[in-house]
Amino acid sequence: MSEEGKSMETEATSQPTGSEKSSTPPAKVLRRACDCCRKRKVKCDGSDPCTPCKKAAIRCAYLQPPKKKGPKGLRSARVLHALRQIDDSVTASPTSPRSPEHNGNFGNWNWSPQSQGHVPSVSYPPEGPPPPGVPYGIQTSLPQQDQGYFHGVELPPLQNQHSQPHRYAQPLVYRQESSQNWHSNEPRSAGSERVPQIVSPTESEYYAQSTRISRDQFLPYIQLFFTHMFPIMPVIDPTIYLDPHFYSNPNPLSSETYCFLCALCATTVVQLDASVPAPPQLRPGYDNAAIFAEECLRERYSYDFMLDSSPISVLTSFFLFCYEGNHERYIKAWYFLSECITAAENLGLADEYAYHALDPVEAQWRRRLYWLLFITERAYAIQRRKRTRLTPDITLPSVFESEDPQLLTGFVLLAQLFSAVDDRFVRIWRGPRRHSIADQAWVLKTQRNLDAVTMGMESVTETQRIDIGVTREWLHVLVWQLGVNDGLLWGPGEGGMRLDYPIDLARNVVGITTSSSAAALNSHGIGMEQKLSDIAACLADVLHCTAGDTSPTYYEGKHYLLVILQQLSSIRGKASRYLKPLMKKLEGLVDGQPSIALPPEEERQDATEGFSNGDGVPAAQDAGTGQEMEAIMSGREGWQGGLNAGRGSVEMLRHLSLSGELGIAALQSDMWERRPSGRLYGEVEQGWLEMSRPPGG
DNA sequence: ATCCTCGGATCGTAAAAGAT
DNA sequence: TCTTTTACGATCCGAGGATT
Numbered sequence: 001m002s003e004e005g006k007s008m009e010t011e012a013t014s015q016p017t018g019s020e021k022s023s024t025p026p027a028k029v030l031r032r033a034c035d036c037c038r039k040r041k042v043k044c045d046g047s048d049p050c051t052p053c054k055k056a057a058i059r060c061a062y063l064q065p066p067k068k069k070g071p072k073g074l075r076s077a078r079v080l081h082a083l084r085q086i087d088d089s090v091t092a093s094p095t096s097p098r099s100p101e102h103n104g105n106f107g108n109w110n111w112s113p114q115s116q117g118h119v120p121s122v123s124y125p126p127e128g129p130p131p132p133g134v135p136y137g138i139q140t141s142l143p144q145q146d147q148g149y150f151h152g153v154e155l156p157p158l159q160n161q162h163s164q165p166h167r168y169a170q171p172l173v174y175r176q177e178s179s180q181n182w183h184s185n186e187p188r189s190a191g192s193e194r195v196p197q198i199v200s201p202t203e204s205e206y207y208a209q210s211t212r213i214s215r216d217q218f219l220p221y222i223q224l225f226f227t228h229m230f231p232i233m234p235v236i237d238p239t240i241y242l243d244p245h246f247y248s249n250p251n252p253l254s255s256e257t258y259c260f261l262c263a264l265c266a267t268t269v270v271q272l273d274a275s276v277p278a279p280p281q282l283r284p285g286y287d288n289a290a291i292f293a294e295e296c297l298r299e300r301y302s303y304d305f306m307l308d309s310s311p312i313s314v315l316t317s318f319f320l321f322c323y324e325g326n327h328e329r330y331i332k333a334w335y336f337l338s339e340c341i342t343a344a345e346n347l348g349l350a351d352e353y354a355y356h357a358l359d360p361v362e363a364q365w366r367r368r369l370y371w372l373l374f375i376t377e378r379a380y381a382i383q384r385r386k387r388t389r390l391t392p393d394i395t396l397p398s399v400f401e402s403e404d405p406q407l408l409t410g411f412v413l414l415a416q417l418f419s420a421v422d423d424r425f426v427r428i429w430r431g432p433r434r435h436s437i438a439d440q441a442w443v444l445k446t447q448r449n450l451d452a453v454t455m456g457m458e459s460v461t462e463t464q465r466i467d468i469g470v471t472r473e474w475l476h477v478l479v480w481q482l483g484v485n486d487g488l489l490w491g492p493g494e495g496g497m498r499l500d501y502p503i504d505l506a507r508n509v510v511g512i513t514t515s516s517s518a519a520a521l522n523s524h525g526i527g528m529e530q531k532l533s534d535i536a537a538c539l540a541d542v543l544h545c546t547a548g549d550t551s552p553t554y555y556e557g558k559h560y561l562l563v564i565l566q567q568l569s570s571i572r573g574k575a576s577r578y579l580k581p582l583m584k585k586l587e588g589l590v591d592g593q594p595s596i597a598l599p600p601e602e603e604r605q606d607a608t609e610g611f612s613n614g615d616g617v618p619a620a621q622d623a624g625t626g627q628e629m630e631a632i633m634s635g636r637e638g639w640q641g642g643l644n645a646g647r648g649s650v651e652m653l654r655h656l657s658l659s660g661e662l663g664i665a666a667l668q669s670d671m672w673e674r675r676p677s678g679r680l681y682g683e684v685e686q687g688w689l690e691m692s693r694p695p696g697g
Numbered sequence: 698a699t700c701c702t703c704g705g706a707t708c709g710t711a712a713a714a715g716a717t
Numbered sequence: 718t719c720t721t722t723t724a725c726g727a728t729c730c731g732a733g734g735a736t737t
Contacts, residue, residue, distance in 0.1 A: 033728060041703060043729050056700090069710045069726050 061277040220279035221265035228523040231463040262296035263319035270326040274573025275522030367397040392419035410464025420449035469512035474531040506560035533578035
């Protein structure tokens with residue numbers, strides 16, 4: 001976005017007052033001033049950071065999307081309304097107190113007879129329900145080009161006065177029509193269940209609101225969420241949460257909405273980390289994410305969020321999970337994820353029949369929410385070796401009837417990918433690795449199921465392509481590790497049960513990540529770091545166990561490992577905390593010798609029961625020169641891999657697996673400190689750089 | 698003296714309205 | 718369909734207040 005702000009001077013000039021031509025050349029007008037200059041109303045030079053911001057020592061950013069220019073709605077209706085309003089103001093009592101119900105941002109809510117007793121929705125289009133077949137969630141009154149998620153939504157201010165709430169917008173803010181509201185029926189609104197979110201706050205709310213974060217302070221973070229994270233979490237309606245009027249509304253937010261926005265913003269800040277220019281600080285000297293998170297938790301004490309369960313409160317817990325997860329505070333993260341799944345179950349999200357009773361649009365939004373939780377729980381359960389509760393037997397959200405089929409395609413593909421991760425996978429992955437746990441047929445089936453999820457991959461967004469692609473290869477790596485544990489490596493090579501399979505997977509991962517923008521890669525937060533680290537760690541182990549190999553495949557593997565390490569060294573603007581333990585894993589490889597001790601002879605025999613060639617092959621480190629090794633391998637029947645390694649390597653790998661040291665699982669958490677950003681590669685990495693090149697190439 | 702805020706002049710853009 | 722009118726958002730000048 002900041003590129004847009006740069007070099008944006010136009011030919012247009014700002015004319016000095018008066019019609020006469022000035023002798024001095026007219027000052028150029030920037031097409032776009034930075035957020036701070038705009039706010040300060042000072043001339044911006046469009047650079048990044050711009051001169052005024054540099055001078056004032058403030059953070060320069062170009063995050064605020066420009067609003068749409070030009071008149072909105074029908075002019076005649078607007079004029080008519082203005083005249084009516086003047087009429088009203090004359091007849092109204094000048095001393096009557098302001099009431100939120102009667103003085104919303106858009107005037108008198110009780111304007112028309114239709115709106116008596118409820119509050120008009122801020123949803124679109126302004127008049128009546130959409131024609132049949134119109135997808136849910138879209139702003140049908142806008143021209144086609146304006147219906148995308150990322151266009152700022154403009155509320156037609158006058159038509160809205162007369163409009164009735166319609167069902168094609170997510171009922172997150174004002175909607176009270178639906179029997180299944182996304183907000184709980186908070187019993188603090190002076191008795192009326194139909195009073196919407198714009199309510200007079202209770203005393204405690206008034207007290208709390210004195211320290212609250214104001215509505216407009218949320219907006220830059222919400223915009224960041226929709227720009228970077230919405231493709232992987234398409235569960236909230238942008239027509240509501242990108243509506244500037246929502247943030248300029250002077251009425252206090254309900255506790256529930258306030259908590260939700262705080263949690264969402266906290267996650268956005270932590271997940272995007274330094275990959276985007278941070279919006280201005282909420283309180284000088286304090287971490288924005290921490291402020292949002294603390295505010296969320298503080299406010300949650302002011303109402304009974306457990307009883308007031310709603311999709312919004314589920315999402316609040318979900319984003320608190322994301323926040324803690326990104327901080328790698330696993331106990332808290334797991335607590336919030338469990339809380340959120342419990343709330344989802346209480347809401348009936350895990351019950352297919354419960355959806356049938358809902359408004360179809362509402363049901364679609366809830367299906368998305370359920371599947372987001374399913375994906376998250378499966379991924380987290382695998383990463384942290386936990387149990388799962390949610391099952392893939394709820395109907396997936398509809399792609400073709402959605403407001404953005406491309407977006408939903410990606411989301412559904414990810415859901416299908418995790419559906420391939422069955423309960424057995426999770427159970428096996430959680431359990432100890434001291435004995436046989438998987439069988440070849442299951443490994444084969446699981447690997448094939450993962451590969452089967454390809455339909456529509458070409459049409460998904462970049463952010464989703466990375467998520468799906470890397471997640472798929474990550475799951476492949478995990479299944480492969482389970483196969484290694486069971487000595488399946490020297491089977492026919494089906495289902496990727498080959499020694500060099502992780503190199504294939506790393507090739508795919510590097511292909512995906514290097515062809516994508518940093519912004520798209522960075523938007524996935526700590527989860528992406530963990531997946532890349534898992535893949536890199538497994539690849540490192542394979543290379544470790546085949547050290548001394550001179551085949552092109554080996555050097556190719558080293559190259560991919562280096563690429564992934566480089567990506568981890570600058571992911572989200574900083575070095576990943578997983579980089580250090582990964583580098584530790586690699587140390588022995590720099591001098592070309594494996595640092596992993598071989599197990600005792602009897603264990604090695606045991607570990608190679610599945611070996612297809614009883615004669616075996618000498619381990620790479622004992623094989624003498626590369627040429628000798630190649631000669632040996634070329635004469636071996638049934639050789640599947642591109643690596644010139646053999647039995648010893650497989651033994652070492654299986655030993656690692658049985659001892660729980662294969663991959664990143666055994667890495668010590670005390671090594672996970674974050675290195676300063678912009679770190680240059682040290683000696684170890686430099687040595688790697690040299691070694692990753694094939695001899696003479 | 699310098700910095701900062703913000704009212705408002707001016708402009709470009711886009712939508713509505715009018716003309717053909 | 719084309720042209721004109723109008724609304725609206727954006728930039729940023731410069732007056733005036735606050736601070737050093």
